[in-house]
């Protein structure tokens with residue numbers, strides 16, 4: 001390539017490359033970094049190293065992001081179910097929410113297990129999960145029966161002997 005690539009020389013090159021790897025559209029990347037869409041396309045086709053676009057490492061990063069996004073979605077869902085259930089004193093709904101949350105986490109763990117030996121997020125020690133966990137138990141403070149059922153579920157899920 002005879003011309004200097006404005007993106008290779010761009011101070012935001014890493015962010016631009018990351019956005020390309022994440023599959024963001026050329027137009028939105030161009031807008032965000034005040035560069036031309038043609039330059040983005042040219043850089044993507046000719047310069048972004050193939051290893052960054054397609055290797056296990058890039059897939060792994062994307063996957064870890066997916067997992068975190070799912071855990072965040074799970075947290076929001078668990079929180080809204082709990083708030084609604086608490087407002088209505090509806091423990092059946094609260095417990096259904098817990099079961100659903102647990103099923104989601106188990107699925108996440110299975111997915112994580114597929115990525116053997118790679119440094120992915122450990123859901124059960126993530127801040128996201130610890131936040132959900134303590135919020136669940138706090139919210140159920142005034143509903144001892146539900147709280148023990150939840151605590152038992154957490155124990156089974158986490159395979160530990162203690163629960164907060």
Ligand SMILES: [Zn+2]
Pocket residue numbers: 005006007008009042043047048
């Ligand atoms: Zn370039």
